[in-house]
Amino acid sequence: MAEEARDSLEVDVLFVGGGPAGLAGAIRLRQLIRAHNERARREGSGRALEPSIALLDKGREIGSHAISGAVLDPRALRELCPGFEVEGCPLEGPVTDDAVWFLTGKRKFPLPIVPPPLRNHGNYVASLGKVVRWLAAKAEGIDLFPGFAAVEPLIEGERVVGVRTGDRGIDRQGRRKTNFEPGIDIRAKVTVLAEGPLGTLTKVLVDRFRLDAGRQPQVYSIGIKEVWECPKGSLPPGRVIHTMGFPLDALTFGGAFIYSMGEDLLDIGLVIGLDYRDPRLDLHHQFQRLKTHPAIRPMLRGARILGYGAKAIPEGGYYSMPRPYLSGCLIAGDSASMLNAMRLKGIHTSMKAGMIAAEVVLEALLAGDTSAEFLARYEERFRASWAGRELWRVRNFHAGFSGGLLPGLLHAGVQMATGGRGLRDPLPVEPGHLKLRPLTGGNDGAAAGTGDVVRRYDDSLLLDKLTDVYHSGTKHDEDQPAHLLVRDTTICENRCTAEYGNPCQHFCPAAVYEMVPKEGGGRRLQINASNCVHCKTCDIMDPYQIITWVPPEGGGGPEYVKL
Numbered sequence: 001m002a003e004e005a006r007d008s009l010e011v012d013v014l015f016v017g018g019g020p021a022g023l024a025g026a027i028r029l030r031q032l033i034r035a036h037n038e039r040a041r042r043e044g045s046g047r048a049l050e051p052s053i054a055l056l057d058k059g060r061e062i063g064s065h066a067i068s069g070a071v072l073d074p075r076a077l078r079e080l081c082p083g084f085e086v087e088g089c090p091l092e093g094p095v096t097d098d099a100v101w102f103l104t105g106k107r108k109f110p111l112p113i114v115p116p117p118l119r120n121h122g123n124y125v126a127s128l129g130k131v132v133r134w135l136a137a138k139a140e141g142i143d144l145f146p147g148f149a150a151v152e153p154l155i156e157g158e159r160v161v162g163v164r165t166g167d168r169g170i171d172r173q174g175r176r177k178t179n180f181e182p183g184i185d186i187r188a189k190v191t192v193l194a195e196g197p198l199g200t201l202t203k204v205l206v207d208r209f210r211l212d213a214g215r216q217p218q219v220y221s222i223g224i225k226e227v228w229e230c231p232k233g234s235l236p237p238g239r240v241i242h243t244m245g246f247p248l249d250a251l252t253f254g255g256a257f258i259y260s261m262g263e264d265l266l267d268i269g270l271v272i273g274l275d276y277r278d279p280r281l282d283l284h285h286q287f288q289r290l291k292t293h294p295a296i297r298p299m300l301r302g303a304r305i306l307g308y309g310a311k312a313i314p315e316g317g318y319y320s321m322p323r324p325y326l327s328g329c330l331i332a333g334d335s336a337s338m339l340n341a342m343r344l345k346g347i348h349t350s351m352k353a354g355m356i357a358a359e360v361v362l363e364a365l366l367a368g369d370t371s372a373e374f375l376a377r378y379e380e381r382f383r384a385s386w387a388g389r390e391l392w393r394v395r396n397f398h399a400g401f402s403g404g405l406l407p408g409l410l411h412a413g414v415q416m417a418t419g420g421r422g423l424r425d426p427l428p429v430e431p432g433h434l435k436l437r438p439l440t441g442g443n444d445g446a447a448a449g450t451g452d453v454v455r456r457y458d459d460s461l462l463l464d465k466l467t468d469v470y471h472s473g474t475k476h477d478e479d480q481p482a483h484l485l486v487r488d489t490t491i492c493e494n495r496c497t498a499e500y501g502n503p504c505q506h507f508c509p510a511a512v513y514e515m516v517p518k519e520g521g522g523r524r525l526q527i528n529a530s531n532c533v534h535c536k537t538c539d540i541m542d543p544y545q546i547i548t549w550v551p552p553e554g555g556g557g558p559e560y561v562k563l
């Protein structure tokens with residue numbers, strides 16, 4: 001398309017992503033500008049600023065893609081909105097009870113003492129979607145653009161000058177439909193990327209500017225969850241349970257979380273390290289197995305499914321943070337690996353990162369200097385903040401589990417006793433897809449890895465992938481270009497079938513990838529892109545790294561209204 005047909009919009013500061021980091025950053029920037037202008041007026045010194053601030057989000061509305069029944073550490077929220085409790089922040093209630101269980105196939109063994117990182121006294125059970133929508137309502141003076149997917153960064157030389165949003169109204173063959181609208185170029189003095197895990201624009205910038213040079217590779221987990229409405233009065237409010245063991249084997253990193261939320265909602269999920277070995281492991285199926293455990297099944301008796309979702313969790317932490325600044329751009333939150341994997345919490349650290357980004361952006365606007373040299377203070381300040389220090393104390397956590405659960409627990413114990421240093425610092429990690437073991441003895445590409453406990457889905461407690469996708473509210477316009485780009489499908493049909501048994505069929509929690517019979521014999525890859533819940537697992541775990549997730553048309557994807 002000719003460049004002149006594309007509209008452009010100029011703003012001073014652009015936030016990409018309406019999650020905790022982006023919204024906290026935008027709100028903090030407004031607060032700081034207000035305080036600066038009042039000071040300037042009072043003291044008759046300095047100049048008042050009225051920068052334009054915009055925020056884009058690819059979800060249909062702000063909060064649509066915010067998955068998580070979360071346990072929220074309110075530290076950053078309290079800094080941002082000191083009166084959040086009286087101002088009606090929609091938290092489900094304080095955590096009243098913590099437990100950690102070790103599960104075998106049939107039994108549970110509660111740990112006598114909850115390890116300090118998993119203690120949640122003073123924290124709140126929350127629906128992230130509700131909190132994010134509440135924050136969006138507080139974002140006065142900020143132009144919010146939900147339904148707009150940023151698809152590429154605008155780069156001039158070494159500088160990021162904004163983003164391009166995706167075209168709308170292109171059919172699956174790439175032709176313009178009658179409702180075609182070109183994306184727009186949004187140019188900004190500073191762009192803050194807060195896109196969540198494996199952000200599309202962040203990935204482009206990390207590759208192009210080698211922002212990961214000298215850092216550890218990123219490692220991820222996936223969190224798969226459902227929200228259930230239980231019979232009235234059947235749940236103790238504010239109870240938080242974490243588990244280890246069943247349904248995962250001793251070599252696979254992960255565990256479950258079970259949170260009692262308000263209104264008799266039970267949030268149940270399974271985290272699985274995306275560095276597992278068996279290419280036939282079906283992640284969604286493992287989650288279904290979790291619900292069959294005798295300690296868990298009774299909690300769901302008489303319950304009704306309300307929602308489903310999945311999301312990648314960046315677990316590399318402190319040592320895997322890419323350089324989070326370059327000329328005209330900052331990167332915050334999950335996109336920059338700012339999550340505490342030991343506590344399984346990243347909302348508070350993401351919000352803090354967004355708030356620090358806001359401080360640095362204001363200073364840059366006042367100085368008229370948005371160069372990489374100036375913005376470098378963002379990384380220094382984040383690492384020196386309470387959030388950076390928190391990540392430092394757990395800097396080797398996920399790496400400690402590379403040998404399995406038992407060595408991992410040993411490492412975690414030593415790390416806690418040594419302020420994060422552990423037995424070796426840094427502990428090496430490798431990208432998770434390299435851990436997949438090729439199959440021995442060949443494979444016919446048929447579905448496998450279905451485990452040994454659940455073989456039938458009963459549509460009430462045990463749900464298949466398509467039923468769960470329905471409960472995620474996922475919708476995409478079917479007639480649009482595929483947003484899952486597979487560089488060479490002959491690799492899928494030949495090498496991958498033989499070497500790994502097409503693990504995309506098993507790791508995708510939304511039945512997007514299917515190997516179907518091909519005319520003339522053999523199997524071909526079929527991509528059911530409209531099922532995609534945007535978890536990014538395929539981009540992370542594909543053994544040949546030939547899958548790239550790109551944003552579909554803005555507004556498409558899950559609708560996590562109830563989560």
Ligand code: SF4
Pocket residue numbers: 484507508509510511512513531532533534535536537538539549
């Ligand atoms: Fe997740 Fe990829 Fe499946 Fe979409 S296609 S749900 S991003 S694994």
